[in-house]
Amino acid sequence: MKLENYGFSAQDLDLAKSKIQSFKAKKGEVFYNDFCYGFVSVLSGELKVYASSENREIALFSLKSGDECLVCADCLDAFGSRVRIEVASECVFESLPAGLFKDLKAKYPLFANHILSLLARRFYSSVSVLSVALFAPLKERILDFLRQNSQNGVCTCTHAQIANELGSVREAISRVLKELEKAEIIRQKRGEITLL
Known part of the structure; x- marks a missing residue:
């Protein structure tokens, strides 16, 4: 000090x-x-x-x-x-x-x-x-979080951790992540999210 x-x-x-x-x-x-x-x-x-x-x-x-x-x-x-x-x-x-x-x-x-x-x-x-x-849309907040917390495009975190970081609920995070996966913006597997 x-x-x-x-x-x-x-x-x-x-x-x-x-x-x-x-x-x-x-x-x-x-x-x-x-x-x-x-x-x-x-x-x-x-x-x-x-x-x-x-x-x-x-x-x-x-x-x-x-x-x-x-x-x-x-x-x-x-x-x-x-x-x-x-x-x-x-x-x-x-x-x-x-x-x-x-x-x-x-x-x-x-x-x-x-x-x-x-x-x-x-x-x-x-x-x-x-x-x-x-005020920011949840989709944008999630993508920003993933970009800031990924190494080589991979973020090792759970849906609950993202919810805590963003002040949301796990269900809403899961729903948006599923939409992003369907749009081929991300790929998910247990405890890991990859930005495409």
């Missing part, structure tokens, strides 16, 4: 560095917004943040190596629904505990401005995802 650029006093910088906690998480591990990790910096791997309500879920944003974010109950509760953070690939991240983070943010304007910038980016990202989910 890089904290040297925010004008911290030597004493506060030493304190912050001594309080940083490191976490390792394996692919598939899940965290919920009932625990506050404070200010997080991802060193390697990827975390995906999902919002869910009842039986629907949508991926809001990803945190990859080098990304920073507030992963705390106060911040995530603003989404108004249950938030789930899933480890998409084995991950190492550091955390500055919430209490110290709040103190440093209040004391150092450069740090506070950096945090506001991060929040604005996450907000913009989330609004973009939600607006696409609400």
Whole structure:
């Protein structure tokens, strides 16, 4: 975690560095917004943040190596629904505990401005995802997802995973994928979709 650029006093910088906690998480591990990790910096791997309500879920944003974010109950509760953070690939991240983070943010304007910038980016990202989910045709969203998540034209994912990523239901995804297969745009086999 890089904290040297925010004008911290030597004493506060030493304190912050001594309080940083490191976490390792394996692919598939899940965290919920009932625990506050404070200010997080991802060193390697990827975390995906999902919002869910009842039986629907949508991926809001990803945190990859080098990304920073507030992963705390106060911040995530603003989404108004249950938030789930899933480890998409084995991950190492550091955390500055919430209490110290709040103190440093209040004391150092450069740090506070950096945090506001991060929040604005996450907000913009989330609004973009939600607006696409609400207004773009499902067929286009599925094709975009397949293009972005395929290697050599092959996407290894299930219909349920696509539904979670796009904020849809599995049945609708299956119906559209069947239409795309009939139109010879894709080919499907269990757990694998090939773009033609």
